[in-house]
Amino acid sequence: MNTRPRAALELDDIQRGVLSPRPTPYAATYILFRIDDRTHGRELMRRVRAVVTSAADTTSPLGDAWVSVALTFRGLKALGVPPHALETFAWEFRQGMAARAAALGDVGDSSPERWEAPLGTPDVHVVLTALAPDHARLQAAIDRARPAYQCLPGVSAIWRQDCHALPTETEPFGYRDGISHPAVEGSGITGSNPLETPLKAGEFVLGYPDELGGIQTPQPEILGRNGTYAAFRKLHQRVAVFRRYLKDNATGPEDEELLAAKIMGRWRSGAPLALSPTRDDPRLGADPHRNNAFLYEHHDPAGFTTPGGCHIRRGNPRDAAVAGEPRLHRMIRRGTAYGPPLPEGMLEDDGADRGLMFAFIGAHLGRQFEFVQSQWMNDGVFFGAGNARDPVIGSGDGPDEFTIPRRPLRRRLRALPRFVVTRGGEYCFMPGLNALSWLGDLHD
Numbered sequence: 072m073n074t075r076p077r078a079a080l081e082l083d084d085i086q087r088g089v090l091s092p093r094p095t096p097y098a099a100t101y102i103l104f105r106i107d108d109r110t111h112g113r114e115l116m117r118r119v120r121a122v123v124t125s126a127a128d129t130t131s132p133l134g135d136a137w138v139s140v141a142l143t144f145r146g147l148k149a150l151g152v153p154p155h156a157l158e159t160f161a162w163e164f165r166q167g168m169a170a171r172a173a174a175l176g177d178v179g180d181s182s183p184e185r186w187e188a189p190l191g192t193p194d195v196h197v198v199l200t201a202l203a204p205d206h207a208r209l210q211a212a213i214d215r216a217r218p219a220y221q222c223l224p225g226v227s228a229i230w231r232q233d234c235h236a237l238p239t240e241t242e243p244f245g246y247r248d249g250i251s252h253p254a255v256e257g258s259g260i261t262g263s264n265p266l267e268t269p270l271k272a273g274e275f276v277l278g279y280p281d282e283l284g285g286i287q288t289p290q291p292e293i294l295g296r297n298g299t300y301a302a303f304r305k306l307h308q309r310v311a312v313f314r315r316y317l318k319d320n321a322t323g324p325e326d327e328e329l330l331a332a333k334i335m336g337r338w339r340s341g342a343p344l345a346l347s348p349t350r351d352d353p354r355l356g357a358d359p360h361r362n363n364a365f366l367y368e369h370h371d372p373a374g375f376t377t378p379g380g381c382h383i384r385r386g387n388p389r390d391a392a393v394a395g396e397p398r399l400h401r402m403i404r405r406g407t408a409y410g411p412p413l414p415e416g417m418l419e420d421d422g423a424d425r426g427l428m429f430a431f432i433g434a435h436l437g438r439q440f441e442f443v444q445s446q447w448m449n450d451g452v453f454f455g456a457g458n459a460r461d462p463v464i465g466s467g468d469g470p471d472e473f474t475i476p477r478r479p480l481r482r483r484l485r486a487l488p489r490f491v492v493t494r495g496g497e498y499c500f501m502p503g504l505n506a507l508s509w510l511g512d513l514h515d
């Protein structure tokens with residue numbers, strides 16, 4: 072048997088944060104920087120190069136802790152990347168997330184005018200993220216990275232967001248997150264669904280053939296190759312509103328859990344409806360070998376078990392018959408909770424800010440992240456449900472509906488309020504390690 076990877080990914084040039092599954096539990100932090108002086112910005116790139124580990128380096132002295140770096144389009148400009156190179160980057164990236172608000176459904180409470188400063192402003196240039204299994208090791212990783220940005224007066228840290236993943240990996244609404252991940256050909260990292268054929272590396276890393284046979288590489292080659300795009304979004308979750316809505320619309324506690332499962336496509340334990348249709352199965356939910364091993368089309372084409380409009384079937388319809396080709400719209404997700412959990416059973420808002428630092432990684436911002444957000448989450452046409460939006464993150468500015476297919480009569484949830492509000496976000500480019508050196512060595 073030929074066990075050689077079909078796409079020889081240059082793992083030693085790809086940032087570890089792109090492909091490596093993260094430890095559980097973990098603590099993480101985002102630090103944003105503004106570059107006022109390009110020579111200092113370039114020095115930052117040189118220094119950061121020394122602390123960012125590669126996907127091949129799994130023996131870092133910090134163990135399961137690593138630092139990643141990404142730049143916004145304005146960040147590349149601030150470093151003095153020449154215009155002919157800037158023009159070769161993806162159109163959506165050049166626009167920036169705030170400019171794409173209408174397409175992404177960031178309207179009303181989620182509109183960029185209401186975002187948390189400095190998100191979405193021209194000030195955000197560099198995004199540094201550090202991640203570790205616990206706070207002590209996170210601090211060690213930050214301490215290791217600190218010399219990279221200290222004593223550079225032309226570079227200012229302008230925002231910081233701490234986040235965490237609990238041992239149960241539950242996000243603020245109480246569902247286990249971080250379950251479903253695509254397999255990437257040649258990465259050596261297996262996906263979570265044994266029934267899914269690995270995706271071409273070019274779907275996630277720039278410079279390699281993708282599912283359509285094309286190769287996207289921003290130029291010059293040394294800048295684009297082994298990099299990728301990242302989108303992060305700070306998504307505030309209205310947990311009390313979510314809990315109250317379920318309670319008010321359920322016939323009792325068991326029905327409440329069933330509604331929660333129908334909305335997500337998984338019970339809160341992570342057990343998928345597809346494998347456990349009528350009751351929760353926490354052991355299944357916690358078992359990484361089984362909790363994502365399913366498809367839809369053969370067993371559940373009409374969504375009687377997993378509604379076509381639930382969050383996970385929208386996010387990844389797998390083999391279901393929908394308009395479009397699901398393999399072209401996959402993504403690596405790195406969601407991390409922030410803020411204190413709302414105490415169990417509490418149905419009133421306590422005023423604390425909590426939610427998800429959602430992170431997308433992929434080589435195609437447009438046909439992956441933007442497509443899923445605008446066509447699959449904020450519309451229902453692709454599976455024949457008109458303009459119905461995602462019940463969890465749907466960004467309508469008014470009340471929405473959710474249909475649960477059922478025999479003899481379907482069940483309808485009406486007047487779904489908005490549960491998730493965008494607080495801000497950015498489109499970024501995560502360069503390969505050689506590209507970081509190239510950026511550091513730029514001259515005017």
Ligand code: HEM
Pocket residue numbers: 242244246247248249250251252306307308335337382383384386387402404426427429440443444448463464491
């Ligand atoms: C606060 C906002 C969000 C919450 C609470 C949330 C929650 C979840 C949960 C609990 C899962 C199931 C666990 C898993 O498969 O890992 C999931 C899966 C997923 N979510 Fe979200 N999510 C949010 C935002 C988003 C956004 C903004 C997108 C994309 C635009 C997205 C796309 C996906 C995808 C693609 C999956 C995997 C589906 C699959 O492969 O079965 N989510 N989400």
